Amino acid sequence: xAASTLSExxxxxxxxxxxxxxxxxxxxxxxxxxxxxxxxxxxxxxxxVPNAQAQALAKSSSGLIGLIVHDIADPYFSxxxxxxxxAARRQNRMVLLASTSGAPLDEKEAVAAFAAxxxxxxxxxxxxxxxxxxxxxxxxLAAELDRYCRNGGHVxxxxxxxxxxxxxxxxxxxxxxxxxxxxxxxxELTGGHDGDFLIVAGPEGLLTxxxxxxxxxxxxAESGCPEAEVIRTGFNRAGGYDxxxxxxxxxxxxxxxxxxxxxxxxxxxxxxxALRSEGVWIPRDATIAGFDDIETLRDFRPALSTxxxxxxxxxxxAAGDENTAPVSGDVKLRRSTDVASENQPA
Amino acid sequence: xAASTLSExxxxxxxxxxxxxxxxxxxxxxxxxxxxxxxxxxxxxxxxVPNAQAQALAKSSSGLIGLIVHDIADPYFSxxxxxxxxAARRQNRMVLLASTSGAPLDEKEAVAAFAAxxxxxxxxxxxxxxxxxxxxxxxxLAAELDRYCRNGGHVxxxxxxxxxxxxxxxxxxxxxxxxxxxxxxxxELTGGHDGDFLIVAGPEGLLTxxxxxxxxxxxxAESGCPEAEVIRTGFNRAGGYDxxxxxxxxxxxxxxxxxxxxxxxxxxxxxxxALRSEGVWIPRDATIAGFDDIETLRDFRPALSTxxxxxxxxxxxAAGDENTAPVSGDVKLRRSTDVASENQPA
DNA sequence: CTGTTAGCGCGTTCAA
DNA sequence: TTGAACGCGCTAACAG
Numbered sequence: 001x002a003a004s005t006l007s008e009x010x011x012x013x014x015x016x017x018x019x020x021x022x023x024x025x026x027x028x029x030x031x032x033x034x035x036x037x038x039x040x041x042x043x044x045x046x047x048x049v050p051n052a053q054a055q056a057l058a059k060s061s062s063g064l065i066g067l068i069v070h071d072i073a074d075p076y077f078s079x080x081x082x083x084x085x086x087a088a089r090r091q092n093r094m095v096l097l098a099s100t101s102g103a104p105l106d107e108k109e110a111v112a113a114f115a116a117x118x119x120x121x122x123x124x125x126x127x128x129x130x131x132x133x134x135x136x137x138x139x140x141l142a143a144e145l146d147r148y149c150r151n152g153g154h155v156x157x158x159x160x161x162x163x164x165x166x167x168x169x170x171x172x173x174x175x176x177x178x179x180x181x182x183x184x185x186x187x188e189l190t191g192g193h194d195g196d197f198l199i200v201a202g203p204e205g206l207l208t209x210x211x212x213x214x215x216x217x218x219x220x221a222e223s224g225c226p227e228a229e230v231i232r233t234g235f236n237r238a239g240g241y242d243x244x245x246x247x248x249x250x251x252x253x254x255x256x257x258x259x260x261x262x263x264x265x266x267x268x269x270x271x272x273x274a275l276r277s278e279g280v281w282i283p284r285d286a287t288i289a290g291f292d293d294i295e296t297l298r299d300f301r302p303a304l305s306t307x308x309x310x311x312x313x314x315x316x317x318a319a320g321d322e323n324t325a326p327v328s329g330d331v332k333l334r335r336s337t338d339v340a341s342e343n344q345p346a
Numbered sequence: 347x348a349a350s351t352l353s354e355x356x357x358x359x360x361x362x363x364x365x366x367x368x369x370x371x372x373x374x375x376x377x378x379x380x381x382x383x384x385x386x387x388x389x390x391x392x393x394x395v396p397n398a399q400a401q402a403l404a405k406s407s408s409g410l411i412g413l414i415v416h417d418i419a420d421p422y423f424s425x426x427x428x429x430x431x432x433a434a435r436r437q438n439r440m441v442l443l444a445s446t447s448g449a450p451l452d453e454k455e456a457v458a459a460f461a462a463x464x465x466x467x468x469x470x471x472x473x474x475x476x477x478x479x480x481x482x483x484x485x486x487l488a489a490e491l492d493r494y495c496r497n498g499g500h501v502x503x504x505x506x507x508x509x510x511x512x513x514x515x516x517x518x519x520x521x522x523x524x525x526x527x528x529x530x531x532x533x534e535l536t537g538g539h540d541g542d543f544l545i546v547a548g549p550e551g552l553l554t555x556x557x558x559x560x561x562x563x564x565x566x567a568e569s570g571c572p573e574a575e576v577i578r579t580g581f582n583r584a585g586g587y588d589x590x591x592x593x594x595x596x597x598x599x600x601x602x603x604x605x606x607x608x609x610x611x612x613x614x615x616x617x618x619x620a621l622r623s624e625g626v627w628i629p630r631d632a633t634i635a636g637f638d639d640i641e642t643l644r645d646f647r648p649a650l651s652t653x654x655x656x657x658x659x660x661x662x663x664a665a666g667d668e669n670t671a672p673v674s675g676d677v678k679l680r681r682s683t684d685v686a687s688e689n690q691p692a
Numbered sequence: 693c694t695g696t697t698a699g700c701g702c703g704t705t706c707a708a
Numbered sequence: 709t710t711g712a713a714c715g716c717g718c719t720a721a722c723a724g
């Protein structure tokens with residue numbers, strides 16, 4: 001038993017298909033009120049639900065907006081997703097979701113699927129990678145996006161342009177001042193800290209991570225500090241944990257105080273957890289800062305110093321929302337880097 | 347400039363539309379290999395992307411699965427969303443997302459929108475409410491779902507059936523043993539605790555909250571403990587925080603030890619944060635347990651006692667995934683209820 | 693095995 | 709103002 005159609009409604013109301021269409025779905029020309037009422041009544045009785053597929057086919061605009069994330073359960077992405085969702089609601093569209101774990105080839109597949117569904121626009125939220133093993137994938141992704149844009153699609157990318165994507169019409173990137181903010185963070189941290197700095201970063205070639213590393217190093221340099229050592233690991237909590245385990249010994253065996261910059265909050269949490277499991281306490285034995293200011297992590301103790309990013313706004317912007325201010329962030333120094341409190345219990 | 351169509355591909359390849367269709371999109375009957383190759387080549391040159399809308403229209407199956415959550419940025423929902431997403435991928439479908447803040451009327455709108463898009467199935471993840479102000483909304487939602495099911499749609503609801511929904515074909519609810527698990531939690535907590543119990547719950551009529559309250563009380567009763575006082579507040583972190591502020595005085599002014607059960611983890615975190623801001627320490631001055639075992643909160647200290655729920659599996663089940671085991675959970679007693687450690691620093 | 697044709701449900705031109 | 713007819717891009721019967 002299929003849903004009732006417009007022509008059934010028209011038949012019941014005793015009018016033509018065209019008239020029914022004009023009444024029920026928006027049209028510039030309004031039929032007479034009495035006949036309109038009849039149509040509405042018929043539609044209601046039949047429980048008519050317009051077929052969006054058919055509508056989309058007829059007017060080639062689907063009312064869909066595609067969102068590509070690495071992992072929807074990652075709080076960074078779900079915050080962005082909320083923004084995209086909100087923008088979509090304002091635009092009377094619906095959000096199509098795709099998770100790809102960050103593999104460019106999967107992203108290409110997702111773009112193709114969105115294109116197949118004739119999504120009006122596509123948002124790509126995951127960090128770009130320029131690692132050599134992703135080279136081919138990026139190329140294919142760029143080609144797919146290019147085609148999509150040429151066919152009238154709109155693309156919003158968070159952070160960095162797709163490697164190799166022509167700056168086509170309808171393609172825009174939401175700039176996130178990762179480097180500047182990381183530099184500011186470094187500058188503010190050098191104030192109260194006189195030991196070594198160390199960076200726990202994601203794999204080289206992950207642009208967001210690279211930007212933050214570069215910015216932090218620049219900030220250190222500008223404050224007259226030596227370059228920080230960089231540890232490469234996974235761009236997630238597990239990566240942070242591994243790095244933390246590796247660092248624990250070193251911290252315990254050294255008298256110089258270490259200040260760790262993890263390039264995102266979940267990594268910082270991972271580092272902290274590992275250190276704690278080895279008996280190293282923050283901020284007593286070392287200090288640490290993250291990046292993103294993930295909402296769910298704000299009650300974490302010791303409170304994590306970090307850089308607040310307006311993730312929801314970023315999502316809105318990427319989804320093409322006009323009345324959202326450009327991205328800016330602020331450094332949030334909290335207890336995890338508060339050397340003065342080193343002797344108090346956490 | 348629109349995307350190229352199947353008939354263009356057919357023309358370039360010098361074959362009929364039907365043949366092109368058979369080659370490019372799955373069909374039981376396979377054309378000859380040489381002709382197939384020609385078609386594929388033509389499609390590739392033209393950058394052909396099948397129009398999923400048209401396909402859906404023709405075979406009346408959209409390959410879409412609709413997901414309704416209160417808030418995608420809430421870790422509880424994003425975990426379920428990951429499961430749904432995963433199931434969708436296995437089924438070769440895409441996920442359509444809708445956020446509704448839990449208002450039944452919004453949920454009804456979302457269901458209608460999904461029905462309009464001819465989603466193959468719909469997952470409703472948010473807790474059901476039977477509050478009187480939601481009565482009408484629930485009724486309309488039930489009617490909308492009913493119609494959707496009658497038209498061949500599948501519906502998966504997490505936790506509780508929609509109030510007033512006929513047990514139609516294609517309608518199934520993923521049972522979550524909230525009550526039993528809460529009872530078990532209570533039983534395990536009574537072991538090491540000799541003070542009062544108190545429950546921080548969501549608004550009355552929110553079924554998930556009500557179940558957990560009822561189960562916990564039952565567990566207490568079965569262990570010979572008196573009924574716990576219940577504080578009603580918002581079903582989120584802010585609600586927990588408010589409750590925590592209200593409780594701080596009482597805890598400080600009483601010599602009897604208080605064990606708090608917050609009906610979900612984020613509320614527990616809120617309570618803990620508020621208590622801490624008032625100088626009340628967990629587990630030194632009081633103990634607390636939550637529910638859900640949210641992944642992002644596992645590194646929280648003191649580690650939160652809670653009930654682990656397989657949220658991802660719940661999502662998979664609701665999305666109709668066959669090879670996922672039924673929902674079960676376990677009590678996780680951690681430091682937040684560890685009275686023995688009351689004197690050590692958190 | 694291939695090609696022709698008729699819908700899928702709707703928007704939108706044209707006449708009336 | 710209303711209605712008849714065509715086309716959106718594709719699948720699935722049928723005919724060849």
